[in-house]
Each structure stands twice: as structure tokens, then as C-alpha cells.
Amino acid sequence: MRTLVAYTMSLALGLGVWAVSVPVAQAGPGDIVFEREKAVGVDPAVFPHWIHRIRYTCSVCHPALFQMKRGEDPVTMKSIAAGEHCGKCHNGRVAFPISLTTCVRCHYIPAD
């Protein structure tokens, strides 16, 4: 009986871990996975280039908002909340805002 309970619990735990770590989107050409300065418990942010270039020309973001070379712009949640970088559009008016219900739309582990 005790082992049965233990098995069920570990299965539930495993399923739970799998559910939160399962990638929600596939990787595309030119995707950028943001590297962090320090490790935190949230998945890294992924910028899917393709979904943006379907809707906008390069010139909308480059080089005014983002320099061409990756890693040159210090993108932080603070800067986004202040309406810079991604926050220029991701403010709830042009595109989805940053909020506790939209975290996983950017923070996920892309599938290969």
C-alpha cells in the first residue's frame, strides 16, 4: 500500500514537472534565446524572428530599437515595463502585454 502511494505520488510529481518544462513552441530560423547574466528559476526568453517579420519589416525594430548584433542591447523586464525594447509594442495596445498570465508566451524552452 505504501509503495503504491509512493509510486502514484512520484508519477504525479513527474507529470507535473513535465507539464511545466514541456516546450510550448518550436524553434524557427533566426530565433534568439536570450542569455542571462545570472540564473533565475524562469525559462529563458525566446524571440521568434519569423512571427515578427510576417507582420513587420526589419526597419521597424532595426537598428533603432535593437542593434543588429545579438547581445548588444540590455533587454530586461524593467526596460520592457518602461516601454523600451519589446515594451514598445508589448504594452497591451499593439501586442500582448507583459503580465503574470503571458509569461510563457516568451519564457519557454524552444524545441529543436
Added chain:
Amino acid sequence: MKLILARTRRVLGAWRLTRLRSGSLRLVALASALLFVACESRTRYLVLSRLVDGMPSYEEWLESSPPKPLRRYAPRKTREALAPAPVMPTPEPARNEIEQAKAKDEAFAMLPKDDSGAVDWVAALREGVISPRTAIEGGGEPLEQMPIDVEIGAEDPATSAIFPHPAHTQIILCDSCHPEPFQMAAGSTEMSMDAMYEGRLCGQCHGTVAFGLESCGRCHPNMR
């Protein structure tokens, strides 16, 4: 005077009655106090700053999301108000079918491909599969195209390449490529395929966000 005293006594008596004598009442009071504390903005900030990295300071955060004033009476909730708010705002109508695609595979199935199987974004634009906006809001005006094709000569003419300015300038501005990594005068930047494989020059975009170096014929017309 007597009247005032009597009234004060009555009020005090009522106050005494509400004192939290029984255990269940105390529990309810504790729960409501906890709920009140959890809704308090500083507590919310503490929890949020644990979950989200790079939160602004408390004062800045408070300014950007001012606490809602307490309402004495909750407004009547209509069916519309109870429906979940749409996450994706649609300030502008979709311009193409592809903008309504729900998944990456669905979108990529609509995009034209070149001989190597890479997405041909230039063809997508030409065929009207995509009609990208040139401004964050309002759609923007089409970009002014630079008409000159630049021939990048090689010792062996079979390997010379063509750089088409028009295909690039319809989506990207001059200052993204000039003067870094390409100097303005033709021939002044030394080009090599090695540099591109290292992710420099054309390789900064081609191989990442644009078609890769395996699509030879798209730059080297004699290698088609």
C-alpha cells in the same frame, strides 16, 4: 447630557458584542486580515519581485500600476465583463491569411521556399503572402527602395556574386548594414565565404534570420 451618555453606552455595548470571542469568528477575522494583506500593493510587489526578474523599484512599479481605488459597491457584472479578456489585442486587422496562423507549422506551410528548402521571404513579399507593416502603429509607408545591384567580383567569374539592393531595402534601412559591417564604397570591404561561415558580413543574417549559405544560387547566379 443624559441622552449622550446613554447613546455612548449603547455604542460601547454594541462594540463589546462584536469582540472576537469565539474561535470560528477569530478564524474568519484572521482569514480576512490575510486576504487584505495579500491584496495590499506592497505584498503584491514582494511576491511579484520574487517571481519576475528585473522588476522596477517599488515606487516606480506603484506609479506604473496604481492600485485600484476601493469600491464600496461592486458594479453589476454583465456577461461581457465575466468573459475572459482577450490576451492578443488586434489594433489592426490581419493583412494576410498568414497573420491568422495559430502555429509555426501552419504559417511556414504558406511561405514559399527556395531550392534548398529555406523560406524565400523575398518571394513571399513579391507574391503577397506577407505584407509587413513599416511602422509600429498605423501601418506606415512603404520603404524607399535603393535600385542598384552590386556585383561582387571574384577571380573566377563562375563564383562572382550579386548583391540585390532592392530586395533588401524593401524591408531594411541603410544604417543596419552601412557603414558597419559594409563600408559605403563598393569593393572597400573584403568579402569571403569564410567570413560568412563565421557569422560575419552577410553571414550575420544569412544563416540565421535569412536563407543560409547552402542556397548558393540565390547569390551566385552562375552557380545555379
